[in-house]
Amino acid sequence: MAKKNNFKKAKFEERLLNEINSLLRTGISDSRLQRVSITKVEMSPDYGYAVVSWDTFDSHTRGDAKKAIEAASGRIRSELAKVLDVRHVPAISFVYDNQFEEEKKIMDLLNSNSDNNSDPE
Numbered sequence: 695m696a697k698k699n700n701f702k703k704a705k706f707e708e709r710l711l712n713e714i715n716s717l718l719r720t721g722i723s724d725s726r727l728q729r730v731s732i733t734k735v736e737m738s739p740d741y742g743y744a745v746v747s748w749d750t751f752d753s754h755t756r757g758d759a760k761k762a763i764e765a766a767s768g769r770i771r772s773e774l775a776k777v778l779d780v781r782h783v784p785a786i787s788f789v790y791d792n793q794f795e796e797e798k799k800i801m802d803l804l805n806s807n808s809d810n811n812s813d814p815e
Contacts, residue, residue: 707735710744710774710784717773726762729755733791737784744784747791756790763788 711732718727734747750759767786775783 703737703739703741706741707737707744709778710735710737710746713774713777714746714770717770721773722766722769724762724766726755726758727766730759730763733793741780742782742784744786746786746788747793748788749791749794760790 711734714735715732718730718732729751730748731751732746733749736745736747737743748759748763750756767788771783771786
């Protein structure tokens with residue numbers, strides 16, 4: 695039973711991710727959202743709450759993108775209600791996903807460490 699629920703939850707998270715990405719591209723006409731990508735969706739066990747992680751392709755526009763996604767969150771939820779076949783659309787919280795920045799920092803540290811350890815002989 696737990697496997698079935700985990701599979702169902704994962705499928706719903708994937709569907710939310712795809713639908714929100716689609717809305718950002720075609721359903722909402724805010725140019726600040728054009729370079730935003732949804733990277734991950736995590737649902738609460740009761741499906742009442744979703745944490746939606748996002749990133750932008752341009753770090754210089756992150757502040758504008760954050761304001762835009764917060765302003766559009768209600769509209770995103772109402773648009774999801776139109777396309778999802780569920781009784782209740784979960785409450786959504788948008789959080790910035792800094793995974794790629796963290797990975798880059800680690801790679802830079804590893805590269806600098808390997809450069810320091812190599813013998814010039």
